[in-house]
Amino acid sequence: MKLRYYADAPNVDDHEQIIDLLYTISDKYGITVDIERVNNRYGSIQVFPGSIRENSPEDVYDRDFHYNRTLGSNIDESPSQAFKASGRHVDIDGYVGIIDDGLIWATTYRGDSIGHGPDVDATDTTLGFLDQVATHGLEVIEEKYMDEDERERTVLEQFLAADVVDGTVHRDAVIGTSQLPDSPAHGVNSSVGKIVTRTVDAIIETDESDWIVQTAKTFEASRFDTALGQDLVRDRLYRLDTGKNTDTTLAIVFNTVPWELDTDAVPTTVDQLTAKTTRSVKRKICVGTSRTLPLHLPYSGDLI
Structure with a gap:
């Protein structure tokens, strides 16, 4: 383009x-x-x-x-x-x-x-x-x-094409199904299912960890908060589905990062927003763009 x-x-x-x-x-x-x-x-x-x-x-x-x-x-x-x-x-x-x-x-x-x-x-x-x-x-x-769905899909496809992660890709993966009530009336598409489950833009299974990938638009405060919150919720649901000791890497993939952004501040900000707890789960949060990933691996530590 x-x-x-x-x-x-x-x-x-x-x-x-x-x-x-x-x-x-x-x-x-x-x-x-x-x-x-x-x-x-x-x-x-x-x-x-x-x-x-x-x-x-x-x-x-x-x-x-x-x-x-x-x-x-x-x-x-x-x-x-x-x-x-x-x-x-x-x-x-x-x-x-x-x-x-x-x-x-x-x-x-x-x-x-x-x-x-x-x-x-x-x-x-x-x-x-x-x-x-x-x-x-x-x-x-x-x-x-492009409509909004096309723009988000373009970001994901650019990220996958960049070969940042070598693994098995699952697009639009539904997670949280382990938390659904055991009833045919409460499936993924039911009103209960829509509250309990989430869709992940992509899950990439690798030997080291499973990547949970969410896409967003331009890197700015409100969108970063939204994307980070979505990733943390999806990470929790994914580990409930697969086992709490699953090693995960959370990838927040932005379409663009403004040139004037002080990217050196990103690791500190992510660290502050994801305060450590007593539960030890190996997790990394990766922030970057669809063209220059990974921009940073700013956090690796003990999180809920």
Whole structure:
């Protein structure tokens, strides 16, 4: 996946801001960016972290936009309506698109939201979208063409593909079944079952320990608390199902970790949030992203 700028924007200030924002996005999040120059208005671009190509607007439109049903579905109008003035003249300079095996989404308003009216979503404008990506990362991009379940599944698949852990993988594993009442009326899908049992994004069985993997979005306080709490509950249920002496590694897999985060503070924070008790169970908590795991193994000790 990458971001593509169809250059040059008609407004030189917009053009310069777009390049600056793409540079920031590449630097902060490692997201690939490139420029498809369909109208060279301002001369050479001196510093840019991605590739730059020059082609005619008609050739680029035919390649990226023409009869692109995926793009039309994601922007809620046909490419010809959005990017052909009066249905004839190709009008694509100044927009930014998401490329993933082809163009799958693009901004439909140049510049920022000022002047486009109150009903325009700022992230449908080129500068508004890039500003949000520069602030919040990959999540903003994925929201444009994935629903929440797809985004969480993508994080898990990226983690598994990274081969961080070599073992037997069980996706969407149901745990806590040992705590269900012994009655056909109280199965996993019953009202009781929904309270007692949980679904784990993945359990990976290895020779050393069993990994309990939960995925989340951008690493921030509220989401970290939620993911950590979910992992601890699932760890408890898993050990009740398999035996209390099971060695486990809890993996909290985030989609992105903000570049400015002081990751050195993560081990201490996890240590404080998971206070030791008198029960000795070997457990590690692993925090990281789907692309750079493991970021840390911050805690190993005696926990409930």
